[in-house]
Amino acid sequence: MINSTLNQQFRQQFPFFSNEQSWTYLDSAATTLKPEILLKATDEFYRSAGSVHRSQYDLAQTEAYEQARDLVKQRFNIEDRKAVIWTSGTTHSINIVAHGIENQIQADDEIVVSIAEHHANFIPWQQLAERTGAKLIVLPVNCKFLLESDRLQQALSPRTKLVAFNLVSNVTGVHQNAQQLISTIRQHSSAKIMLDVAQAVCCEKVDIQALDADFYAFSAHKMYGPTGIGVLTGKLTSLEQLSPLFFGGKMLQNVTESQLTLAELPYRLEAGTPNIAGIIGFSKVLEWLNQWDFVELNKHLYQLAECVKTRLRTYPEIELISNDEISPTISFLFKNQHHADIAAILAEKNIALRVGEHCAKPYLRHLEKTGTLRISLAHYNNQQDIEQFFEGLNFALEILAD
Numbered sequence: 001m002i003n004s005t006l007n008q009q010f011r012q013q014f015p016f017f018s019n020e021q022s023w024t025y026l027d028s029a030a031t032t033l034k035p036e037i038l039l040k041a042t043d044e045f046y047r048s049a050g051s052v053h054r055s056q057y058d059l060a061q062t063e064a065y066e067q068a069r070d071l072v073k074q075r076f077n078i079e080d081r082k083a084v085i086w087t088s089g090t091t092h093s094i095n096i097v098a099h100g101i102e103n104q105i106q107a108d109d110e111i112v113v114s115i116a117e118h119h120a121n122f123i124p125w126q127q128l129a130e131r132t133g134a135k136l137i138v139l140p141v142n143c144k145f146l147l148e149s150d151r152l153q154q155a156l157s158p159r160t161k162l163v164a165f166n167l168v169s170n171v172t173g174v175h176q177n178a179q180q181l182i183s184t185i186r187q188h189s190s191a192k193i194m195l196d197v198a199q200a201v202c203c204e205k206v207d208i209q210a211l212d213a214d215f216y217a218f219s220a221h222k223m224y225g226p227t228g229i230g231v232l233t234g235k236l237t238s239l240e241q242l243s244p245l246f247f248g249g250k251m252l253q254n255v256t257e258s259q260l261t262l263a264e265l266p267y268r269l270e271a272g273t274p275n276i277a278g279i280i281g282f283s284k285v286l287e288w289l290n291q292w293d294f295v296e297l298n299k300h301l302y303q304l305a306e307c308v309k310t311r312l313r314t315y316p317e318i319e320l321i322s323n324d325e326i327s328p329t330i331s332f333l334f335k336n337q338h339h340a341d342i343a344a345i346l347a348e349k350n351i352a353l354r355v356g357e358h359c360a361k362p363y364l365r366h367l368e369k370t371g372t373l374r375i376s377l378a379h380y381n382n383q384q385d386i387e388q389f390f391e392g393l394n395f396a397l398e399i400l401a402d
């Protein structure tokens with residue numbers, strides 16, 4: 001039985017539903033809607049003054065700012081608050097790693113990356129390989145969209161310096177067996193491991209220490225937080241080996257005309273004035289998230305996702321780009337209609353979903369698709385959203401059949 005009261009209470013926290021009543025939002029994998037608490041915290045910050053960690057006076061809520069690090073540490077079971085590094089998002093986090101390990105990579109070393117990646121976890125490795133002369137090895141997925149430990153093991157060698165893959169794909173919603181893959185890497189190489197958890201953080205409390213990768217990246221805006229804030233985290237010892245991508249204020253212990261001594265983590269990787277409003281806003285969102293029963297909210301969410309998948313399967317010309325897993329992200333195609341035509345009609349009906357290559361061109365090419373339609377649900381979606389989507393879809397298919 002779906003707990004619709006809790007879902008309704010959760011939904012009420014999002015001003016979008018009263019401001020944009022004519023819209024159905026099914027694009028949460030791109031970015032989630034924002035709760036009132038975030039708007040309030042951001043508004044309060046901008047009505048006040050000052051920076052953080054810079055002056056004797058403190059109008060700028062340095063405490064709330066620093067508390068955010070502890071809240072992230074607790075939520076994701078991170079070994080130390082020093083290992084929570086603020087970035088502008090997943091893309092920035094991964095680029096910090098790709099630049100930060102450059103001096104550990106030589107020509108003829110190897111970098112292994114899965115084909116199932118968002119550009120943010122593909123291009124930085126491709127470009128690192130190009131800059132250093134290292135070889136980029138691209139790992140395919142099997143017919144269930146999963147990376148295979150055997151294939152991974154074959155790709156590893158004593159020259160493998162880094163392996164990168166995602167926990168959940170933004171294209172298919174498929175969840176990789178990260179624990180098994182990481183254990184294969186640990187057994188057969190000394191490579192560093194980069195895990196892109198951007199699509200996992202909304203629906204699961206990713207356990208950073210249990211997973212045992214070196215680096216993790218995610219964005220606050222995909223878990224009800226603000227845009228322009230992300231986290232790079234992982235093992236303190238691995239993060240400490242990264243040379244900074246940016247140089248400037250607050251990342252140093254001392255600087256003379258000829259010498260720089262770096263500050264400790266996290267500050268050495270956080271040069272410049274941070275996105276204070278974003279971090280304070282995220283802090284409040286994390287506190288607020290802790291108040292909700294996500295076991296119940298997830299039950300509701302996964303039942304909705306199952307309902308969508310079951311109903312989509314009844315269309316004769318449909319191709320679902322997924323395996324048997326139930327995921328809040330569902331990609332599909334109609335064999336007899338172009339995905340962009342369907343999306344255009346749905347947009348006219350005020351149904352927001354994603355269409356196209358999902359910032360994953362190499363993956364789409366590997367799947368031999370030019371694009372897909374993608375619904376992505378979050379905890380605020382309800383049965384009415386689903387009914388509106390199917391009504392819109394049936395309308396689009398009828399029009400296109402004429």
Ligand SMILES: Cc1ncc(COP(=O)(O)O)c(C=O)c1O
Nearest residue numbers: 089090091118120170198199219
């Ligand atoms: C799996 C995955 N990785 C990385 C990113 C990039 O995130 P951002 O644009 O917030 O840096 C996204 C965004 O959609 C994503 O889905």
